[in-house]
Amino acid sequence: MRSDPAWHHASPWHYVNIGDDETYETAQKNPEGDVVEAIQRLTGVLRDSQATPQDKVVAVKFLVHFVGDIHQPLHVGRHDDQGGNTIQVQWFGAPSNLHKVWDEQLIEAQKLSFSEFAASHSIGFSGGQLPSYVEGSSALDFPLIHDAQSQDPS
Numbered sequence: 001m002r003s004d005p006a007w008h009h010a011s012p013w014h015y016v017n018i019g020d021d022e023t024y025e026t027a028q029k030n031p032e033g034d035v036v037e038a039i040q041r042l043t044g045v046l047r048d049s050q051a052t053p054q055d056k057v058v059a060v061k062f063l064v065h066f067v068g069d070i071h072q073p074l075h076v077g078r079h080d081d082q083g084g085n086t087i088q089v090q091w092f093g094a095p096s097n098l099h100k101v102w103d104e105q106l107i108e109a110q111k112l113s114f115s116e117f118a119a120s121h122s123i124g125f126s127g128g129q130l131p132s133y134v135e136g137s138s139a140l141d142f143p144l145i146h147d148a149q150s151q152d153p154s
Contacts (some may be wrong), residue, residue, distance in 0.1 A: 009032070010030040010033060010038075011066060011131040012030050012033055013033050013034065013035060013037075013038035013062070014033075014065075014066065014075060015034065015065065015069065015074075015075040015076065015077065015081040015083055016030075016034035016035050016036055016076055016077075017068050017074075017077055017078060017082060017083055017086045018076070018077075018078070018079055019078075019080070020078065020079075020080065022079075024036060035066050035069055035070055035076070036070075036086060038062065038066055039070075040061060041065070041067050041127055042059040042062050042066070043059075045059040046059050046060070046063075062133050066141075068097070072102065072103070074098065074102050074103065077099075081098075081123055082099075083099050084097060084098035084099035084102065085097050085098075085099045085100075087099075089101060091105050092109075102152070141152070
């Protein structure tokens with residue numbers, strides 16, 4: 001999707017930058033959205049009985065990606081350094097920035113395909129068994145989704 005110009009509008013949905021003396025609630029919001037707003041809005045799509053199956057598939061794909069994004073520390077980062085993008089570093093002697101090293105270059109240095117990397121870091125559920133904290137849980141049991149359901153997704 002990144003290379004498809006039709007999805008360029010989704011670029012700001014991947015991150016949120018917050019000032020040092022702010023919280024998400026007090027920070028100025030990007031009018032084009034951010035990762036927190038996108039997760040709330042897309043959760044609303046999944047709960048919407050009028051949403052098309054195609055819209056729900058797109059919502060799930062984005063949600064999986066965005067949940068990964070918010071666990072990358074620089075996607076929920078400092079406003080002053082634009083999530084590490086303005087912190088210049090040397091990566092094996094080549095100029096880079098902290099965000100790029102953390103987001104791409106650490107994994108690329110492993111020289112594995114995405115599937116090989118995922119397999120090498122598998123948490124190894126055996127026999128299709130889920131851990132007890134997941135088994136029998138509903139998506140609504142998880143705080144982010146539960147909090148989002150009480151908010152207007154539009």
